[in-house]
Amino acid sequence: MRLDNSWIKVLSYPKGDIVRSLRIWDALLSYGVRELINYGQVRIGNVNVLGKGHSSIVVLARHESLGLVVIKIRRTDSKTPTLLHECNLMRKSYPIAPKIFYCSDDVIVREYVKGEYLSDVVDKIKSCKEAVALILKVLGATYWLDLNNIDHKELSIPSKHILISKEGSVKIIDFESGRMGSACNVCRVASWLIIRRGLLRKHCKVKDGKFLERVIELLRDYKYSKENFKKLLSFVIRHSK
Known part of the structure; x- marks a missing residue:
């Protein structure tokens, strides 16, 4: 060329x-x-x-x-x-x-990676099942980063920093501001998906009056603990039923 x-x-x-x-x-x-x-x-x-x-x-x-x-x-x-x-x-x-x-x-x-940005995938969600599956998948990827002490730094607004491939896998890009050290990528992405974009409230018809309070409490208690991460996942799954 x-x-x-x-x-x-x-x-x-x-x-x-x-x-x-x-x-x-x-x-x-x-x-x-x-x-x-x-x-x-x-x-x-x-x-x-x-x-x-x-x-x-x-x-x-x-x-x-x-x-x-x-x-x-x-x-x-x-x-x-x-x-x-x-x-x-x-x-x-x-x-x-x-x-x-x-x-x-x-x-x-x-x-x-042939796929779509997270924001585009979120905009196309039509059911509670799809919302929960996406949340669990993305939280799993960010938990992996947390366990490996990789702080992405820009996942508070992850819309263009996370790709969902055609096969459904999660790929995170744009690490230019990142660093090695203690991180809470899970906290940032969960806050964006569950609180800011309101996927569970919108698609799963959450009626719990203390829903947001409980989400914030779970994220505050998370601290890279496998047990507390499982509690967060269970909370998400419970609201899909």
Whole structure:
């Protein structure tokens, strides 16, 4: 693939540094990336990309042996000096995070997860059974992070940081603000799903007047305890009946 001006801008967004773009592209070619794919809902110049954040651009690409992959590219105006920190956290978070194939200061090449953002899945829920299944699945993934002392830091609003694959598995992305240490990813996601988005109240017709009070109490008592986590799951399941 010949790197045209449109992709030069993407690889060094927003500066459009030709030298940097060619350096990144040469590194990707050496790793086996053969094509950057014009795909996604975000437009940069003449091409579509998967995403554009305050510190990076995310594009779909094709690898010579891996097939479709996702490439995260550090923006030229990013306050983050390197993507290696995020890369290391994602490696430690696998299989909850997508599999990492290659990393450098400027790029992360990872597994492509075909699926939907958590917010889109939540919007499509039509039954109590679906709501409970989603809550249990996502809580299970965040509990795994908590047990491994990985603090994502941005799961208070997890809508675009969690993907649900076509097969139904949970994948968590965007670890740039994360760190190793005590965390409560479960607390953040449970608060968003159960309290803020109100999945149980909306779809399971919860009538318990002290429902929210009990949720807050369970999350306060959680503290990485397997027993207390089971109490939280039992509470969710009980309200599906």
